[in-house]
Amino acid sequence: MDFSLSVEERExxxxxxxxxxxxxxxxxxxxxxxxxxxxxxxxxxxxxELQLKARESGFWGVQTPEEYGxxxxxxxxxxxxxxxxxxxxVPFRFGGSADNILFHANDxxxxxxxxxxxxxxxxxxxxxxxxxxxxxxxxxRTTARKDGADWIINGEKTFIxxxxxxxxxxxxAVTDPEKGANGGVTCFLVDRDMGWRSxxxxxxxxxxxxxxxxxxxxxxxxxxxxxxGQGFTLAMQWIxxxxxxxxxxxxxSCERLLSMAIEHANTRETFGAPIAERQAIQxxxxxxxxxxxxxxxxxxxxxxxxxxxxDSRHAQSMAKLYGGIKANEIVDxxxxxxxxxxxxxxxxxxxxxxxxxxxxxxxxxxEIQRRTIARNLLKGHVKVGAALG
Ligand SMILES: Cc1cc2nc3c(=O)[nH]c(=O)nc-3n(C[C@H](O)[C@H](O)[C@H](O)COP(=O)(O)OP(=O)(O)OC[C@H]3O[C@@H](n4cnc5c(N)ncnc54)[C@H](O)[C@@H]3O)c2cc1C
Numbered sequence: 001m002d003f004s005l006s007v008e009e010r011e012x013x014x015x016x017x018x019x020x021x022x023x024x025x026x027x028x029x030x031x032x033x034x035x036x037x038x039x040x041x042x043x044x045x046x047x048x049e050l051q052l053k054a055r056e057s058g059f060w061g062v063q064t065p066e067e068y069g070x071x072x073x074x075x076x077x078x079x080x081x082x083x084x085x086x087x088x089x090v091p092f093r094f095g096g097s098a099d100n101i102l103f104h105a106n107d108x109x110x111x112x113x114x115x116x117x118x119x120x121x122x123x124x125x126x127x128x129x130x131x132x133x134x135x136x137x138x139x140x141r142t143t144a145r146k147d148g149a150d151w152i153i154n155g156e157k158t159f160i161x162x163x164x165x166x167x168x169x170x171x172x173a174v175t176d177p178e179k180g181a182n183g184g185v186t187c188f189l190v191d192r193d194m195g196w197r198s199x200x201x202x203x204x205x206x207x208x209x210x211x212x213x214x215x216x217x218x219x220x221x222x223x224x225x226x227x228x229g230q231g232f233t234l235a236m237q238w239i240x241x242x243x244x245x246x247x248x249x250x251x252x253s254c255e256r257l258l259s260m261a262i263e264h265a266n267t268r269e270t271f272g273a274p275i276a277e278r279q280a281i282q283x284x285x286x287x288x289x290x291x292x293x294x295x296x297x298x299x300x301x302x303x304x305x306x307x308x309x310x311d312s313r314h315a316q317s318m319a320k321l322y323g324g325i326k327a328n329e330i331v332d333x334x335x336x337x338x339x340x341x342x343x344x345x346x347x348x349x350x351x352x353x354x355x356x357x358x359x360x361x362x363x364x365x366x367e368i369q370r371r372t373i374a375r376n377l378l379k380g381h382v383k384v385g386a387a388l389g
Contacts, residue, residue, distance in 0.1 A: 009077060015057065016084040023050060024090040031090050032348060041091050041206055044165070048120065051095030061096030061118060063242075068118055070096055075306035079248040079299050086252025089351055091206055095120045100241040101170065101187070101234045104226045113168060113189055125166035127157035127212055128235050134159075135368050137235065138181035142214065144173035144188060151175075151224075153188065153196075153217040159362075163198045163210030167191060170238075171212070172231045185231035189223045190214075204354040239363060243316040244302040246359055247295060247323020253352055254292045254327055257334040260349070261285060264338050275337070284333040291326040298322050301387065314373065314382045321369035324360035331356050 005013065031041035042050070054060065063078055064070020073081070085092060098117040102124070105114050116122040133139035142155025153173050163169070168191045176184030190196060195217040198210040226234050262285060265276035275281045298319040305312035335342035335349045342349050360366050376382040 005080075009080070012073075012077060013080050013084060016059070016081050017087075019054060019057075019059075020084055020087050023053065024085075024088045024092055027090050028088060028348060032345070032351060035206055035351070036345065041089075047092065048095070050092055051120065054094055055096070059094050062094050064097050064118060068115075070118070075242070075244065075303035076300060078242070079244055079303040082245050082248035083251040083255075083296075083299075086249035087256045089253070089348060089355060099124055099126060099170065099238060101225065101238045104234065105189075108222070109189060109225065122168060123162060123166045125160050125162040125169050125210075125212075126238055127160045127163070127169050127171045129157060129159050131156060131158050135365060138232070140172060140174060140185065142171070142173040143177075144175050144186060144219075146175075147218070150218050150220050151188065153190065153214045153219060155214050157212040157214075159201065159209045160198070160212055161207060161209050161362075163212050164200050164208070166198075167193075169196065169212060170225060171196075171214070172235050175228055175231075179229065181232040183229040183232075185235070186228045187225040187231040187234045188219055189225050190217060190219055194219055194223075203358075205358055206355070207358065240313060240316070242306075243320045243363060244299050244306065244312075246363060247319045247327070248299045248303070250323045250327040250356060250359060251292060251296055251299060253356065254288065254295070254330045257331055257349065257352060258285065258288050258292065260347075261288070261334040261337045264341075268339075281337060284337060288330045288333055291330060295319070295323050295326055314376050315387075317364070317369040317372045320359075320364060321366055321373065324356075324366055324369075327356045327359055 027042070034041055051060075058071065061068065061070025062073050062081060063075075064072065066072040081094075096118055098114050102110075102114045102117060113122065113124070117124055128137050128140065130140050130142060132141060140155075142153065142157065144151040144153045153171065155173065157163075157169075157171065160169070168189055171188050171190055172185055173188060174180065174184055175186040178184060192198075196212050196214045198212050201209050201211060203209065225231075262276075265281050265285065266274055268275050298315070302312055302315035302319045305315050331349065331353045335353055338347065338349060341347055344350070364372075377384065
């Protein structure tokens with residue numbers, strides 16, 4: 001069993017590490033200042049400028065297939081890159097990507113939606129959650145009713161990431177109430193100027209999502225993504241596209257936080273000695289280091305299963321669950337080690353404290369991951385200890 005990276009993998013990882021250090025970390029204080037002033041940490045033009053800078057070195061469309069101008073990197077490599085990006089809270093992502101389900105578009109839709117999204121000229125959002133349907137996505141009530149050659153969409157979506165900035169949405173609506181999620185849900189590509197509107201939702205973190213309101217929004221048949229009735233399958237495909245990437249990012253955040261804790265513990269003195277000499281502090285540092293390492297291997301194993309074409313859902317749920325819980329425990333310990341300073345806004349720990357909390361909620365809460373894991377085991381879909389076959 002060889003866990004080492006190839007020369008090329010190491011080079012790619014190191015390039016991103018340097019990019020983060022040179023281009024993103026110096027912006028952190030400004031990002032914090034802006035957040036406190038209620039502004040986005042990175043303006044759209046700044047994000048684009050950074051993305052183009054990365055593109056000059058070939059970092060564009062990390063997982064986008066090469067035929068679409070992307071890098072087509074493996075899941076393992078992408079997880080390693082996400083971990084590097086997680087070392088800063090500056091909200092950067094590489095350009096050149098599009099939602100996986102847009103690749104199901106027909107040729108005409110690819111021209112109008114997929115290609116401009118990859119080029120960064122159009123912005124999408126994915127909308128399934130509703131005020132009455134989150135974990136239980138099958139309970140969605142938004143409807144699309146046929147009217148001549150068109151569909152009329154009515155309903156409300158909520159917590160939609162990028163919903164305020166998007167110029168089109170992939171929205172899921174019930175087209176056959178009898179069948180519901182079993183063949184009665186359809187995905188529509190709907191431009192903002194076709195009539196939906198969005199309302200910002202203030203949250204603990206920077207990622208302010210939006211509510212989307214559809215009132216008699218008329219769309220032609222050509223806006224159906226995939227096939228009528230196949231929307232729920234597409235929705236599950238979108239959600240399952242890379243659950244491992246969320247905890248992957250947390251690995252970098254936790255490593256950075258732990259480094260801050262180590263430095264503080266070595267320099268902060270109480271009762272005539274650095275707090276690093278106290279067992280209470282040492283145990284927090286030791287536990288955090290072990291848990292970060294465990295998280296790394298859960299994430300990389302899930303990514304490796306994706307690359308191997310295996311059914312990776314169980315491994316991805318385990319990585320997501322563990323990452324959400326442990327990242328929150330670790331940021332809490334790091335804040336504790338910093339004492340009163342940890343609680344201030346002079347240090348970015350409180351920012352991470354708020355941001356990492358989301359990991360336990362979106363794209364499947366802790367409870368839903370546990371439900372999946374337990375169900376797989378109880379029903380015998382996955383055998384205990386079968387990870388290595
Ligand atoms: C910042 C942010 C961004 C988001 N982005 C998007 C997006 O882009 N697109 C989108 O469609 N959605 C998005 N969501 C929605 C997100 O996926 C849901 O919030 C999440 O799935 C939980 O649903 P809910 O909020 O309705 O909670 P609920 O489903 O009402 O759950 C409430 C509580 O009950 C628990 N619970 C529910 N069912 C069970 C069960 N069977 N057993 C045990 N416990 C259970 C949950 O774990 C949770 O603790 C986003 C959410 C946030 C906060």
